Amino acid sequence: MTGSSAEFSKAKNLFPGGVNSPVRYYEPYPRYIAKGDGSRIYDIDGNSYTDYCLAYGPLILGHAHPSMRKALSRASEIGVNFGAPSEFEIDLGTMIKKAVPAMHKMRFTSSGTEATMHAIRLARSFTGKKVIIKAEGCFHGSHDYALIKAGSGALTQGEPSSPGIPDEVAGSVAVASFNDIDSFKKVIKKKSGKIAAVIVEPVMGNAGVILPEKSFLADLRELTSDNDILLIFDEVITGFRFHYGAYHSQVGIVPDLITLGKIIGGGLPIGAFGGRDDIMNNVSPEGTTYVSGTFSGNTLSMLGGIETLRVLKESDYSKITDMTGKMCSELADIISKNEKCSVNHIGTMFQIFFKKKRVRSYSDAIGSDQKQFLRYFRFALGQGIYMPPSTFETNFVSFAHTDDDMQKFLSMTEEFFRQ
Template identity: 45%
Template sequence: MEHRRSEQAFRAAQKVMPGGVSSPVRAFGSVGGTPVFMKAGYGAEVTDVDGNRYIDMLSSWGPLILGHAEPKVMRAMYAGFGGTSFGAPTPNETRLAKMLVEALPSVEMVRFVSSGTEATMSALRLARAATGRDKIVKFAGCYHGHVDALLVQAGSGVATLGLPDSPGVTKGTSGDTIVVPYNSIDGVKEAFAAEGDKIAAVIVEPVAANMGVVPPASGFLEELRTITEQNGALLIFDEVVTGFRVGYSGAQGMFDIDPDLTILGKVIGGGLPIGAYGGRKDLMSQIAPSGPVYQAGTLAGNPMSVAAGIGTIRGIQRFASAPGGADDPAGLYAHLDRLTGHLVEGLQERGKRAGIPLTFQRIGSMFTLFFKDGPVGNLQEAKESDTQRFGRFFHAMLNEGVYWPPSQFEAVFLSAAHSAQHVDDVVAAAGRALERIG
């Protein structure tokens, strides 16, 4: 497969952009080689600048649940706005807000921002203001955007005070963050025993997707709800990935738990820049201008982003070919669950044939293929994966015309545009790739 134009594009980009990219993982740092520069996407397929076509398993890191350039989303985007930005309210913001409020059980009001990072940052500010406390509990391996206070790494095993994970993050900022291993209720209890009256919130990916897919252990989320309630702290679900992805009412619907605040992004913008945070009215009313907690944005609630979000959610609602009928929002999710299930079964079988130890972790249409034996419940276990072998797999798949996420610690996302034929093609490609990498 020829990548001459991508190589040229990468050389040019590196001269004027750090690492040649706008977001680090795009640079193929953990798999090596030259990133593929994209030109176009339609349905489940993307084309690079050299004209190579790939089945896309990334879906732009999750947002494109209906696939690339889905006609209804494109139409909504072009029809739904009369300009790129007004700096004034538009009715579509209210329409999208209503859709979110109706879909997500715990959300009574939302505020739109421009990215998931911004939504996290704003939700933490609100949590601190509402509780009058400073500390935040986060879980190792959960990513909530590049928010200073959350760019901290895990200590070993037990709850530890966070140390900055990046130069430029002050110890003062990260010092208010307590890092606990994912799925460790003991760690959370320890944190509350030590600092309970200072903890404003526990923030969690209800299904972790940034150390590869790691589902919550049975009872984990329920315990978080109980402990936070008992201690007067807020529970924040970061549903940037899981919102409208694992189900129409997100992970909170799937696990039947009401967090105090919810962070959203990705699917709700249909591939355009967006973020949102929402929750109970009494909390959200504390945001300016109805309350004293300041938060603002020149492009917040951008007309194109909210129109694409409305188009996407309508597309989810109307997905016609799914069981459950045209208007059953569960229809799309049942379909994607089945399709992704077939894919994972096929991959498992090919992995066995090649004699390579693999672990698959999947919720609905998102999954990670870990190059290791045995389940992954936290970051430490995820790190036991054979990342060298993953890198070889990634490149072998690329050569086969399958664009897999370029890191072991990311998730594959399927979309409504993936067909049974795509699934068969990916399984066949993976079979050849696994035999080749040994």
């Protein structure tokens, strides 16, 4: 046994299931990646792939971009973390605030998970209320308050989606349905006066790609404001994904708190939460809501973010948006001939669902044929195309992708359906 298969045998003795994050596993064993360059990744078995996973979103400039090399080499000269303030935090913070004006103040963290966890704690402490409403199928990381799913039967009361999460925690998180404002109204009525915040991804990117429908986000803004509930947009995926800024500015809806991650570190570990001054001033040491982290604001991640945003500011998002749009419309043509398929797409995010009816909710997404998706995934892998190995993830396109890459994706899909 050699290559990926041999490495996976060793990995199984080191890591649960052989991996360090569950979605990375697929049968019979995941490919071990040796290096990345632009839109391509290379495995240790001698294969290369056009990468549409892009480390689950951060690598909008592609792999091993010169900006990242610059950040890494600068950090290697000056040190990666001081555990003390640095000018780099000011630089990245200023760039983010200019691009995302609703982030009047922010705090850096080391991951998106930490960002949403702290934003939730802050919302609770600021409002003095306990209950959080999330939308079923939105993912906000892997802390206890985020791993809550809708309970069986009627929506509203959450249930842990993993063992080890106390029922008391689940009891403080209610669940409603994305794109269904009435489901939020119902929960708010039922838990009247107890709700601190509503947290949603403004575009769902963890149940495949699910777009917000016409007035859903605006209705959510109105509903939360009318009921003294904070609105948190989790823009860990969508921040800087569609334009130089956050998604909410594109749709003209201002949340009270925002979480960012992924792209703002250019591939290095990062997260941030921020928003209204009067809320953020409650964070320690200015306020009493405790938030800390050994790696928060570390030099390496700050430099990764600064260099990435510097390149993005000068980049023409319309180029990759148009390229992806064109590819997705051709993809829709190809798969429309197949009775059991549909494609969702926004900007440089897309996903194929093995379900004919357009997917507009989490329940639609889970009703898609996942076995067929995995067949498609394996076929793509064999044709040199690497996608996230789950229908509940998102394909991403980077500035390193080319028209040729898009064409290859289309030909692969055409061939899959032909066979």
